[in-house]
Amino acid sequence: MKAIILLGAPGAGKGTLSESVKNATDFIHISTGDMLREAVKAGTPTGLEAKSFMDKGELVPDDVIMRIVEERLSQGGLDDKYMFDGFPRTLEQARLLDEAMTKAGGVISQVFLLEVPTPVIVSRLSGRRICKNCGAVYHITNIPPKVEGICDRCGGQLYQRPDDTEATVLNRLDVYQRQTASLIDFYEKKGVLVRINAGETPQEAAKEMLEQLA
Ligand code: AMP
Numbered sequence: 001m002k003a004i005i006l007l008g009a010p011g012a013g014k015g016t017l018s019e020s021v022k023n024a025t026d027f028i029h030i031s032t033g034d035m036l037r038e039a040v041k042a043g044t045p046t047g048l049e050a051k052s053f054m055d056k057g058e059l060v061p062d063d064v065i066m067r068i069v070e071e072r073l074s075q076g077g078l079d080d081k082y083m084f085d086g087f088p089r090t091l092e093q094a095r096l097l098d099e100a101m102t103k104a105g106g107v108i109s110q111v112f113l114l115e116v117p118t119p120v121i122v123s124r125l126s127g128r129r130i131c132k133n134c135g136a137v138y139h140i141t142n143i144p145p146k147v148e149g150i151c152d153r154c155g156g157q158l159y160q161r162p163d164d165t166e167a168t169v170l171n172r173l174d175v176y177q178r179q180t181a182s183l184i185d186f187y188e189k190k191g192v193l194v195r196i197n198a199g200e201t202p203q204e205a206a207k208e209m210l211e212q213l214a
Contacts, residue, residue, distance in 0.1 A: 001073075001106030003082040004213070007183055008114030010172045011121035011128070013198045013205055015137050017114065018085045020206035025213070027083040028076070034085075034135065035068050036060060057163050057171040059179055062092045070100060078105070089180045094187075111187040112209055114198035118173065125169045129158040143202070 004027065006014040015031065022029045036054060039047030046068060050060045069087060076082070088094040101108060116124075127140040129149075133156025138145050145151060149158050163172065187193045194212050198205040 001104045003108050005084045005111040009176045011125040012114035012116045014085045016202045027081045031085040032087040057168040111192050113195050116199045125164050131156040
């Protein structure tokens with residue numbers, strides 16, 4: 001088992017970038033945010049537990065996250081290649097992921113840090129729209145759909161995530177600084193950190209990442 005990680009503040013473009021990488025490679029995309037949103041939509045016990053944290057822009061407790069990730073990994077094969085998006089988000093999750101990978105005989109080969117200036121992030125998140133049906137990501141000015149409010153790909157309705165409103169966005173950025181940014185140092189010391197300039201277009205970020213992907 002091999003894994004890469006997409007690390008970066010909310011709005012750095014992890015979701016958009018992982019779409020490009022998924023289409024160009026055989027990495028399996030694992031987004032804990034998407035998994036949690038599905039659990040909330042389905043009304044599962046995990047979803048009910050996670051919802052109040054997500055609505056405030058706070059992190060869902062580590063034990064909940066590790067449970068859903070380990071459950072997902074246990075369904076895969078030994079040769080699978082995973083791309084984690086939005087996970088790990090705390091040092092504890094990173095340590096537990098290391099343990100799980102070691103146990104499975106796997107490695108975290110590269111951690112891509114998506115670097116974006118804060119004002120760009122705020123504008124990206126507040127303009128972000130998502131397809132209710134297929135999850136495709138748009139932006140009202142940067143990546144507008146052909147018809148306003150409608151997904152180009154499947155015709156589904158676009159919506160704004162409840163945690164993409166300005167107050168929650170600012171809290172999520174603060175949470176990132178306090179709880180997730182220390183992972184940069186953690187992975188830099190392990191020698192697996194790759195910095196990507198993700199402040200320009202999604203195409204440029206994808207090109208840079210695919211060039212660096214080992
Ligand atoms: P995302 O779609 O990655 O921005 O995640 C949306 C929300 O889900 C976050 O604001 C957190 O509340 C929760 N979440 C997603 N991934 C994690 C994680 N690895 N650890 C804790 N909370 C998470």
